[in-house]
Amino acid sequence: MLGWIGVTIAVVAIAGTVGLAVTSLFGMPGRRDLPVAFLASTALLVVVSAGLAKAEGYAKRERQAKLRRALLTSLAAALAFLVVQALALTGLVREIAPTESATEPTAFVFAAVALHALHVAAAALWLIYVTLRGFAGSYDHECRFGLTACAFCWHALGVVWVVILAACLATV
Numbered sequence: 001m002l003g004w005i006g007v008t009i010a011v012v013a014i015a016g017t018v019g020l021a022v023t024s025l026f027g028m029p030g031r032r033d034l035p036v037a038f039l040a041s042t043a044l045l046v047v048v049s050a051g052l053a054k055a056e057g058y059a060k061r062e063r064q065a066k067l068r069r070a071l072l073t074s075l076a077a078a079l080a081f082l083v084v085q086a087l088a089l090t091g092l093v094r095e096i097a098p099t100e101s102a103t104e105p106t107a108f109v110f111a112a113v114a115l116h117a118l119h120v121a122a123a124a125l126w127l128i129y130v131t132l133r134g135f136a137g138s139y140d141h142e143c144r145f146g147l148t149a150c151a152f153c154w155h156a157l158g159v160v161w162v163v164i165l166a167a168c169l170a171t172v
Contacts, residue, residue, distance in 0.1 A: 044081040045157065045158045049158050051074030052071075052074050052155075055074065056144060056148055059141065068131075071127075075128065075131050089110065089114055108167075116164055
């Protein structure tokens with residue numbers, strides 16, 4: 001258990017460091033950059049879902065090396081999603097004028113994106129757990145429920161994200 005917590009802390013620290021490096025290199029995105037950041041987020045969610053779908057197939061066929069690569073790809077894309085979302089949300093918060101009402105469409109989009117990012121963070125922790133179990137050889141043709149449930153969660157997050165993206169692009 002302590003090993004899993006240590007790995008989680010290390011992964012989150014690495015993601016934060018990458019986010020700081022990207023911010024220092026490119027600066028904070030502004031409101032006009034949101035569509036690009038959110039479209040990049042969409043691509044990253046597709047990579048996570050596709051990677052998990054492949055991982056399920058590899059588990060069914062007992063392809064452990066490919067299963068592990070697919071899980072690592074999904075985990076990397078999930079962490080990149082969180083970095084891109086953090087940068088986009090920070091840029092959006094900095095550009096919202098204090099005089100804007102909390103009932104403006106931008107505030108609702110911000111809240112929806114922030115809540116989605118929190119759910120993605122929780123799902124990323126689950127994905128870390130599933131990846132560690134995958135490296136331990138826990139998934140095969142008979143036992144893959146945790147992997148399948150994690151994949152379903154990420155697919156659902158992707159569907160919710162498409163709805164939020166549509167609302168975002170319509171209001172921002």
